[in-house]
Amino acid sequence: MPTIRKLFYSLPPAWRFLARRLYYLPTDLYEGLSGRRGPMTPPRGLIYTGSGDFRAQGEKMRQDLVELAGLQPHHRVLDVGSGIGRIAVPLTEYLDEQGSYEGFDVVEVGVRWCEKAITSHFPNFRFTYVSLDNDLYRSGGGSAADFRFPYPDEDFDVVVLTSVFTHMLPGEVANYLREIGRVLCPGGRCFATFFIWNEEAARLSRANPHFTFPYDRGHYRLMDEQVQAANVAYEEGYLRRELIEGAGLKVEQAHYGYWAGRKKERCKDFQDILVLSKPK
Numbered sequence: 001m002p003t004i005r006k007l008f009y010s011l012p013p014a015w016r017f018l019a020r021r022l023y024y025l026p027t028d029l030y031e032g033l034s035g036r037r038g039p040m041t042p043p044r045g046l047i048y049t050g051s052g053d054f055r056a057q058g059e060k061m062r063q064d065l066v067e068l069a070g071l072q073p074h075h076r077v078l079d080v081g082s083g084i085g086r087i088a089v090p091l092t093e094y095l096d097e098q099g100s101y102e103g104f105d106v107v108e109v110g111v112r113w114c115e116k117a118i119t120s121h122f123p124n125f126r127f128t129y130v131s132l133d134n135d136l137y138r139s140g141g142g143s144a145a146d147f148r149f150p151y152p153d154e155d156f157d158v159v160v161l162t163s164v165f166t167h168m169l170p171g172e173v174a175n176y177l178r179e180i181g182r183v184l185c186p187g188g189r190c191f192a193t194f195f196i197w198n199e200e201a202a203r204l205s206r207a208n209p210h211f212t213f214p215y216d217r218g219h220y221r222l223m224d225e226q227v228q229a230a231n232v233a234y235e236e237g238y239l240r241r242e243l244i245e246g247a248g249l250k251v252e253q254a255h256y257g258y259w260a261g262r263k264k265e266r267c268k269d270f271q272d273i274l275v276l277s278k279p280k
């Protein structure tokens with residue numbers, strides 16, 4: 001693993017947040033004071049969910065949700081691991097007054113920013129902070145392996161998880177998939193991204209030392225031994241049969257990403273995308 005990433009992961013989560021805040025402070029001050037940052041874009045130092053163009057990435061995710069998961073303006077959407085609103089922001093321009101959005105996340109600062117910037121203008125967009133453990137994003141909290149989503153059965157048409165299962169361990173993923181099966185309406189879909197470990201990924205990965213999963217744990221693999229949630233890849237058969245089908249869901253589509261070294265122009269995204277459905 002490249003040294004900078006390894007060094008970054010070696011910091012406790014609170015220090016990582018602080019390091020990002022300080023690094024971007026001059027840019028954030030400039031963009032804030034000059035009015036170059038719109039009210040629906042968080043300061044760069046708060047975007048703890050990944051690098052790149054926040055608005056363009058969100059817009060691409062919205063398009064993928066429409067194209068692949070059949071999202072429609074009147075749908076009820078659940079965004080698990082809603083982060084700092086990367087998907088919610090573009091959805092404010094897509095969902096109509098019949099549609100609604102719920103997001104939850106384990107990082108409080110992201111949830112609070114979303115409430116202030118989004119819910120205050122779009123009351124059908126709601127965000128919930130849940131105190132669950134994740135060694136990449138925070139310290140302490142309950143276990144995601146037995147967490148019950150705070151929503152009734154069959155409450156959503158579409159559930160989305162972008163870059164969330166890539167930071168969760170098997171017991172947690174199994175529970176979340178069961179919960180998704182519970183809260184989806186019959187015929188509803190789940191759009192989720194993963195790192196899927198199969199023969200092709202293993203072969204390509206050997207030539208791609210910059211992004212790989214050297215720690216073999218049987219059905220899953222870790223990128224970092226110390227920070228287990230840093231990035232997690234799942235063996236494809238186990239993911240499909242034990243985790244997804246075990247939760248009563250069906251894989252409708254698989255779009256493999258370019259993370260392992262596949263040609264970028266042939267892929268939809270960096271991570272692997274699975275579209276799952278709940279039987280009618």
Ligand SMILES: C[S@@+](CC[C@H](N)C(=O)[O-])C[C@H]1O[C@@H](n2cnc3c(N)ncnc32)[C@H](O)[C@@H]1O
Binds near residue numbers: 080081083
């Ligand atoms: C890479 S970020 C992606 C955020 C958002 N989905 C996006 O695409 O912008 C991963 C997110 O998953 C959240 N997360 C990690 N474990 C979680 C859990 N058990 N339940 C809900 N969210 C979780 C993190 O706090 C973080 O916001």
